[in-house]
Amino acid sequence: MIWQLDLAILTLVVVCAIAAISVKDLLGSAILFGAYSFMMCLLWAIMGAVDVAFTEASVGAGVSTVFFVAAVFRSTRRTKD
Amino acid sequence: MSDLIPFIVAKYNYWIYITLMMIGLYAMIAKNNLVKKIVGMNIFQTAIILFYVSIGAKKGATIPIIEHAHGDAHGAVSHTIEIAHYINPLPHVLMLTAIVVSVATLGVALALAIKVYNRHKTLEEDEIIDQIKGI
Structure with missing residues (x-):
């Protein structure tokens, strides 16, 4: 390591997390959460947990982002906070 | 006091995990939008998974696959396995399960949020409470 x-x-993970919960647009929040998940996957790859990194790259950064984007398109992008 | 600062700096990764956990907890409690709360829940879960994976990490160790497991050219295993050369794989296996559970809870939570939106036409928590009290 x-x-x-x-x-x-x-540092990038913390920045992405703060940006994902503070941006005033739910689609932007979903994309920033995908970036957060991918940074987390890189962190696990350099820690030597390659199996966890594979799973996070496919499930966390892939399927979760698709779920968020689908939910935002079925509801609304508007948010107050 | 002079002992405390190297102690804090040497464990910097644990402090950042606690920071991530608190960011997720803040989003779950203080945010007004339901999707923001779900994002906070996922940040909290991944912070805990990161903490567990970092427990198993070792300095100067490689991934947990045994080298030369099939022996040398004569087919005989002639060396012992040095446990300090391999990262502990037990937290990885536990957290693999936790990732799958987290995506399942994310799917259920987003489905419930879409149901709430179809009924109340908003995702904001205070507007939903106003509508419920107004009925």
Whole structure:
């Protein structure tokens, strides 16, 4: 585990998490959550948990983003906070 | 005090996991939109999964697949397995299950949010409460 890479990706993960819950658009929130999931997948790959990283890349970054986008298109993009 | 700062810096990854967990908890409690609450729930879950996976990580270790498992050219296994050379795979297996459970709860939560939207035509929690009280 390279600690510089680890710290950089951890910072990106925190930035993506804060952006995903504070952006005033639900579609943008869904896409930022996909970016967050992919950064998390990179973090697990550099920790040596390759099986967890595979599953997160397919399920977390793929299927979850599709679920969020589908739910936003079936309801509304508007949000107050 | 001089012992405390190296202790905090050396465990920096745990502090960031706690920060992520608290971001998710804040979104679940304080956000007004139902989809934002669901995003917060997922952030909380992935922060806990990240914490568990980082418990199994070791310095200078490789992924948990045994090297030369089929022996040398003569077919004999001539070495012992050094446990410090491999990352502990038990947290990985547990968290693999947790990822699948988290996507299942996400699907159910989003289906419930769509049902709530079809009934009340809004995703905001305070407007839904106003509509329920107004009826």
